[in-house]
Amino acid sequence: xxxxxxxxxPLTLEVVELIGSVVVRFHQEYxxxxxxxxxxxxxxxxxxxxxxxxxPMREIARRLKCEPSNxxxxxxxxxxxGLVERRPDPADxxxxxxxxxxxxxxxxxxxxxxxxxxxxxxADLTPAERALLRDxxxxxxxxxxxxxxxxTPSDTPAD
Amino acid sequence: xxxxxxxxxPLTLEVVELIGSVVVRFHQEYxxxxxxxxxxxxxxxxxxxxxxxxxPMREIARRLKCEPSNxxxxxxxxxxxGLVERRPDPADxxxxxxxxxxxxxxxxxxxxxxxxxxxxxxADLTPAERALLRDxxxxxxxxxxxxxxxxTPSDTPAD
DNA sequence: ACCGATTTGCTTGACAACATGAAACATCGA
DNA sequence: TCGATGTTTCATGTTGTCAAGCAAATCGGT
Numbered sequence: 001x002x003x004x005x006x007x008x009x010p011l012t013l014e015v016v017e018l019i020g021s022v023v024v025r026f027h028q029e030y031x032x033x034x035x036x037x038x039x040x041x042x043x044x045x046x047x048x049x050x051x052x053x054x055x056p057m058r059e060i061a062r063r064l065k066c067e068p069s070n071x072x073x074x075x076x077x078x079x080x081x082g083l084v085e086r087r088p089d090p091a092d093x094x095x096x097x098x099x100x101x102x103x104x105x106x107x108x109x110x111x112x113x114x115x116x117x118x119x120x121x122x123a124d125l126t127p128a129e130r131a132l133l134r135d136x137x138x139x140x141x142x143x144x145x146x147x148x149x150x151x152t153p154s155d156t157p158a159d
Numbered sequence: 160x161x162x163x164x165x166x167x168x169p170l171t172l173e174v175v176e177l178i179g180s181v182v183v184r185f186h187q188e189y190x191x192x193x194x195x196x197x198x199x200x201x202x203x204x205x206x207x208x209x210x211x212x213x214x215p216m217r218e219i220a221r222r223l224k225c226e227p228s229n230x231x232x233x234x235x236x237x238x239x240x241g242l243v244e245r246r247p248d249p250a251d252x253x254x255x256x257x258x259x260x261x262x263x264x265x266x267x268x269x270x271x272x273x274x275x276x277x278x279x280x281x282a283d284l285t286p287a288e289r290a291l292l293r294d295x296x297x298x299x300x301x302x303x304x305x306x307x308x309x310x311t312p313s314d315t316p317a318d
Numbered sequence: 319a320c321c322g323a324t325t326t327g328c329t330t331g332a333c334a335a336c337a338t339g340a341a342a343c344a345t346c347g348a
Numbered sequence: 349t350c351g352a353t354g355t356t357t358c359a360t361g362t363t364g365t366c367a368a369g370c371a372a373a374t375c376g377g378t
Contacts, residue, residue: 011289012281016274018296019185025300026182028224040362058327065187070364072329077362094327094372121299122171129295130170136292137177140280141184199335217354229337231356236335253345253354 025121033114037107044111046074047100050084051108054099071098083107184280192273196266203270205233206259209243210267213258230257242266 027041034044042064049055049063057075061068075098078084083104089095100108122130186200193203201223208214208222216234220227234257237243242263248254259267281289 009286011286011293015281015289015293015296018293018300019181021300022178022296023182023185024224026178027186042363056327057329066363067365068328069330069366073363092327092373096328121301122174124298124301125295127168127170129298130174132291133295133299134170134174134177136284136288136295137174137181139283139288140292141177141180142280142283201336215354216356225336226338227355228339228357232336251346251354255355 030115033111036114037111039107039111042074043078046071046098047078047083047104047108048111050098050100051105051112054087054097056089056095056097058095060098078104189274192270195273196270198266198270201233202237205230205257206237206242206263206267207270209257209259210264210271213246213256215248215254215256217254219257237263 030044031041034041037044039047045064046060049060055063057071058068060075061071064071075084075086079086082101084098085101086096087099089097122133125133189203190200193200196203198206204223205219208219214222216230217227219234220230223230234243234245238245241260243257244260245255246258248256284292
């Protein structure tokens with residue numbers, strides 16, 4: 001089985017597979033870190049978003065790449081735990097802005113700090129190698145590797 | 160907000176963020192590719208596993224990093240569509256081996272072929288750079304970067 | 319400027335997939 | 349026989365979709 005060679009060279013194939021492994025590990029550890037704070041992965045991602053700025057529901061949906069109706073539920077759960085609140089948008093009474101509460105910001109910050117796990121696998125690389133890896137990843141991702149416009153591209157290099 | 164600088168250098172931090180971007184894009188496109196074949200992400204991952212070899216349920220759970228009781232449902236759904244079948248293990252009558260059917264193997268192969276999206280972002284890199292990236296990722300992931308034994312560790316192109 | 323029609327933003331409801339944990343059951347191994 | 353192991357079932361919760369609904373904004377024609 002798995003006998004037919006794919007129409008791509010083995011090198012590319014291996015890189016793809018390696019990236020797959022990175023993805024699996026990253027995702028897994030992200031979820032574990034979130035769980036340590038009694039959050040699911042989706043809740044942690046949402047809270048991290050709101051740590052930077054408050055956002056209307058539809059914008060959250062766009063960034064998380066899911067339906068707005070889904071965001072309602074996630075915000076509901078976070079709101080019921082006092083980590084997030086809904087505020088009216090003075091400019092448009094239809095929209096509701098989700099914002100992290102004080103407690104939400106604290107949780108988000110603790111979460112981010114505990115996220116240093118991600119740097120641990122990089123410990124084996126020398127700074128020069130890390131720079132190399134950074135450049136290769138940058139070129140791989142192309143220009144706008146983030147999906148949303150960061151408020152200020154200069155600060156908060158971590159997401 | 161996000162005032163405390165993380166106890167890691169900016170370079171590492173940026174690499175972490177880049178990896179995060181890779182993870183997001185990879186996941187998203189993986190799910191889309193799966194959806195094109197009427198599969199969910201979890202089903203696609205399971206089917207890809209079984210494309211290499213048939214496995215007992217508990218082993219699938221270990222590789223997918225979830226509970227065995229969860230695997231039951233995913234295999235159920237794939238089985239009801241004729242992509243997977245359960246076979247008894249002659250050596251141990253407790254275990255059930257999940258195996259891809261003929262149709263399952265075909266789907267897995269089509270899926271893998273349509274997965275070339277993942278190689279597309281690599282197109283901008285020269286072969287030498289790809290090799291470099293491969294080596295860096297390998298070292299980053301440590302020895303056993305897959306979670307299962309690779310079919311033939313020897314068939315990786317030598318440097 | 320007014321009023322109806324359409325669009326937009328969010329929520330609700332029904333439903334499916336995924337995930338966990340506890341409990342049940344058969345089977346293995348000591 | 350007894351404990352451990354492999355699988356399933358059940359209850360429950362989160363995430364995701366889609367369709368329908370409501371409120372508010374916007375547009376077009378008079």
